[in-house]
Amino acid sequence: MQTEDELIEEITNSEYKYGFYTDMDADQAPKGLSEDIIRFISAKKNEPDWMLEYRLNAYRIWEKMEEPEWAHLGYAKPDFQDLHYYSAPKPKVQLDSLDEVDPELLETFKKLGISIEEQERLTGVAVDVVIDSVSVATSFKKKLGELGIIFCSFSEAVQDHPELVRKYLGTVVPTTDNFYATLNSAVFTDGSFCYIPKGKKCPMELSTYFRINEANTGQFERTLVIADEGSYVSYLEGCTAPMRDENQLHAAVVELVALDDAEIKYSTIQNWYPGSKEGKGGIYNFVTKRGLCMDRAKISWTQVETGSAVTWKYPGCILKGNNSIGEFYSVAVTSNHQQADTGSKMIHIGKNTKSTIISKGISAGQAQNSYRGLVKINKGATNARNFTQCDSLLMGNNCGAHTFPYIEVNNQSSKVEHEATTSKIGEDQIFYCKQRGMDETTAINLIVNGYCKEVLNQLPMEFAVEAQKLLEISLEGSVG
Amino acid sequence: MIKIENLHASIEGTEILTGINLEVKAGEVHAIMGPNGSGKSTLANVLAGRDEYEVTEGSVDFLGEDLLDMEPEDRSRAGLFLAFQYPVEIPGVSNINFLKTAINEAREKRGEDPMPAKDFLKRVKEKSKLVELDGRLANRSVNEGFSGGEKKRNEIFQMAMLDPKLAVLDETDSGLDIDALRIVANGVNELKTKDNASIVITHYQRLLDYIVPDFVHVLYQGKIVKTGPKELALELEERGYDWIIKELEEVTA
Numbered sequence: 001m002q003t004e005d006e007l008i009e010e011i012t013n014s015e016y017k018y019g020f021y022t023d024m025d026a027d028q029a030p031k032g033l034s035e036d037i038i039r040f041i042s043a044k045k046n047e048p049d050w051m052l053e054y055r056l057n058a059y060r061i062w063e064k065m066e067e068p069e070w071a072h073l074g075y076a077k078p079d080f081q082d083l084h085y086y087s088a089p090k091p092k093v094q095l096d097s098l099d100e101v102d103p104e105l106l107e108t109f110k111k112l113g114i115s116i117e118e119q120e121r122l123t124g125v126a127v128d129v130v131i132d133s134v135s136v137a138t139s140f141k142k143k144l145g146e147l148g149i150i151f152c153s154f155s156e157a158v159q160d161h162p163e164l165v166r167k168y169l170g171t172v173v174p175t176t177d178n179f180y181a182t183l184n185s186a187v188f189t190d191g192s193f194c195y196i197p198k199g200k201k202c203p204m205e206l207s208t209y210f211r212i213n214e215a216n217t218g219q220f221e222r223t224l225v226i227a228d229e230g231s232y233v234s235y236l237e238g239c240t241a242p243m244r245d246e247n248q249l250h251a252a253v254v255e256l257v258a259l260d261d262a263e264i265k266y267s268t269i270q271n272w273y274p275g276s277k278e279g280k281g282g283i284y285n286f287v288t289k290r291g292l293c294m295d296r297a298k299i300s301w302t303q304v305e306t307g308s309a310v311t312w313k314y315p316g317c318i319l320k321g322n323n324s325i326g327e328f329y330s331v332a333v334t335s336n337h338q339q340a341d342t343g344s345k346m347i348h349i350g351k352n353t354k355s356t357i358i359s360k361g362i363s364a365g366q367a368q369n370s371y372r373g374l375v376k377i378n379k380g381a382t383n384a385r386n387f388t389q390c391d392s393l394l395m396g397n398n399c400g401a402h403t404f405p406y407i408e409v410n411n412q413s414s415k416v417e418h419e420a421t422t423s424k425i426g427e428d429q430i431f432y433c434k435q436r437g438m439d440e441t442t443a444i445n446l447i448v449n450g451y452c453k454e455v456l457n458q459l460p461m462e463f464a465v466e467a468q469k470l471l472e473i474s475l476e477g478s479v480g
Numbered sequence: 481m482i483k484i485e486n487l488h489a490s491i492e493g494t495e496i497l498t499g500i501n502l503e504v505k506a507g508e509v510h511a512i513m514g515p516n517g518s519g520k521s522t523l524a525n526v527l528a529g530r531d532e533y534e535v536t537e538g539s540v541d542f543l544g545e546d547l548l549d550m551e552p553e554d555r556s557r558a559g560l561f562l563a564f565q566y567p568v569e570i571p572g573v574s575n576i577n578f579l580k581t582a583i584n585e586a587r588e589k590r591g592e593d594p595m596p597a598k599d600f601l602k603r604v605k606e607k608s609k610l611v612e613l614d615g616r617l618a619n620r621s622v623n624e625g626f627s628g629g630e631k632k633r634n635e636i637f638q639m640a641m642l643d644p645k646l647a648v649l650d651e652t653d654s655g656l657d658i659d660a661l662r663i664v665a666n667g668v669n670e671l672k673t674k675d676n677a678s679i680v681i682t683h684y685q686r687l688l689d690y691i692v693p694d695f696v697h698v699l700y701q702g703k704i705v706k707t708g709p710k711e712l713a714l715e716l717e718e719r720g721y722d723w724i725i726k727e728l729e730e731v732t733a
């Protein structure tokens with residue numbers, strides 16, 4: 001007699017015999033999404049059963065979900081059955097010299113002040129430098145290893161640290177969270193994993209930069225950072241080099257867990273291809289980022305977003321522990337036909353929790369930039385505090401800025417402050433700068449950098465310098 | 481240095497400058513006085529190249545070049561400085577960074593290397609002393625939260641840093657207390673050489689006790705209607721402008 005469990009297993013496994021699951025050598029899954037495809041991905045990655053179950057569960061939920069509509073975003077919805085959900089990690093195309101690289105890309109590199117070596121590394125030109133950076137990465141890994149810090153790809157973590165992944169995956173962004181996060185939970189291909197042990201302070205900024213030569217993480221990236229009690233880590237994501245990608249849809253999920261007294265600083269520079277000046281092409285960037293703070297923990301999000309055709313993201317914090325702190329500092333630039341709907345969600349659950357939101361939007365051209373923020377104070381969150389400041393800067397007459405603050409207060413002892421300003425870049429300011437001998441472009445850069453200063457100051461030094469250059473390039477020729 | 485001939489300028493269709501003639505030579509200080517709304521700031525702004533104003537007639541020669549044909553930033557780089565009547569605030573941009581950007585951009589256009597940080601800081605120290613500008617103001621955002629007097633002092637500090645050939649000071653004395661006035665005036669005097677010149681726009685003879693002008697001009701309804709030696713300023717202070725206007729009417733009548 002079969003037990004009920006065995007029966008279920010047989011039924012679910014029987015699908016393996018059919019479909020294309022047997023075709024294990026395929027480098028790419030056929031287009032479309034189904035349970036078979038998910039089993040295929042999971043098998044390709046040699047995942048344990050619990051991981052497959054996690055994915056399947058997410059897929060079943062996703063199937064019943066509706067893609068959300070956004071009042072201030074307009075774009076052609078992706079056809080989810082017309083995508084490949086798995087491609088074998090391909091080594092980057094090896095080029096023999098920079099002469100073979102898109103000149104426009106090189107021009108941007110030059111403006112960013114990226115060294116020749118770096119340009120070669122980023123564009124995949126085969127040179128010794130690559131080996132250098134691998135060796136740097138290896139020596140970093142060794143040093144981290146001595147402290148018990150784990151920093152590896154998500155796939156490696158599933159193999160080598162399944163207990164940690166299993167314990168925390170989906171605890172901050174549950175599978176049911178939202179359409180894109182649920183899709184990501186079903187089909188994510190890779191991403192980063194980081195664990196800082198109790199009481200350890202990570203001695204260097206952890207950067208995806210050191211992992212760039214590893215397998216292409218693809219369009220459904222998954223990141224999990226866990227800071228154990230009393231630990232500290234600063235994590236950098238992205239880089240200023242323009243990222244071109246064949247995949248139009250990007251739906252990443254980032255989960256941060258800061259246990260008691262821990263602190264996580266997470267900085268992002270996002271510069272995906274924004275599409276042409278006429279608004280053709282470009283990346284759709286639908287990201288779910290959230291952190292969980294336990295007692296006295298602190299999570300700080302800082303982001304400089306200049307890329308993507310459509311951006312939808314609300315990094316936030318669940319302030320579950322008493323005396324925990326959440327911060328969000330953001331600069332979002334939209335120019336030409338770019339659209340952004342970003343903001344932050346701060347959920348106050350613990351007592352004496354504090355959150356700060358500083359959002360700076362810059363719109364130029366025909367761009368639309370919306371701030372959408374949620375501050376929620378739960379009943380038990382005695383003495384919770386929030387301060388929100390969201391500023392919009394308009395360049396030209398055809399762009400728009402919109403602010404949608406949602407505030408929900410269920411505890412009378414809390415204090416929520418919201419300030420918002422919209423300003424146009426001042427003719428007076430520009431003229432003042434010109435009178436002192438600056439070109440219009442220099443003047444605008446100076447004014448914009450000043451406007452973003454509070455946010456840029458939050459970035460680690462080197463990243464801040466890069467971010468400044470990036471802002472300059474993004475706004476080039478925006479006012480005329 | 482500068483030669484303004486028959487300058488006419490209007491804004492939004494209203495003619496404000498109605499034929500200005502003025503020549504300033506190297507080493508000279510010219511004062512321009514005149515009732516509110518007579519066009520003093522307009523003249524300053526037109527010289528600096530503000531594009532809201534339309535020059536409809538006339539010419540301006542600055543150091544042998546056609547000033548009106550130059551972009552505002554090129555006028556600045558050629559040595560024209562305007563101390564604004566209402567200096568603008570630029571949040572988040574430190575005074576130091578602002579000046580460094582300005583100076584180095586001008587140097588770059590001349591094909592020179594950026595000023596070494598050491599020299600720059602030395603200059604900041606030296607010049608902020610000259611106008612007794614509180615060291616902290618140099619690090620604060622440009623004019624943000626500065627008091628009225630501090631803003632004016634900051635204009636002179638910037639002028640000292642940029643070392644212009646021709647400085648136009650638009651009511652730099654208004655809003656200054658008596659000590660600040662002396663400090664600002666001393667700054668201007670210290671910077672005076674036989675190779676540079678200034679045009680000082682003011683309502684008060686008081687400033688001219690400190691900055692002694694070679695000529696005093698009266699601007700009225702967009703024209704210079706009277707020019708005299710420094711004593712003219714004293715007379716204006718005592719008698720106001722009515723007598724000049726009367727004189728004028730008698731002539732035209």
Ligand SMILES: Nc1ncnc2c1ncn2[C@@H]1O[C@H](COP(=O)(O)OP(=O)(O)OP(=O)(O)O)[C@@H](O)[C@H]1O
Nearest residue numbers: 491492494496514515516517518519520521522523
């Ligand atoms: N945008 C504008 N449209 C119409 N008239 C203007 C505009 N801007 C300035 N004016 C006028 O131009 C005239 C000259 O102004 P200006 O600022 O040059 O005077 P001023 O001599 O500097 O006066 P004050 O002593 O008050 O500083 C004034 O009558 C003013 O109202």
Ligand SMILES: [Mg+2]
Nearest residue numbers: 520521522565
């Ligand atoms: Mg005036």
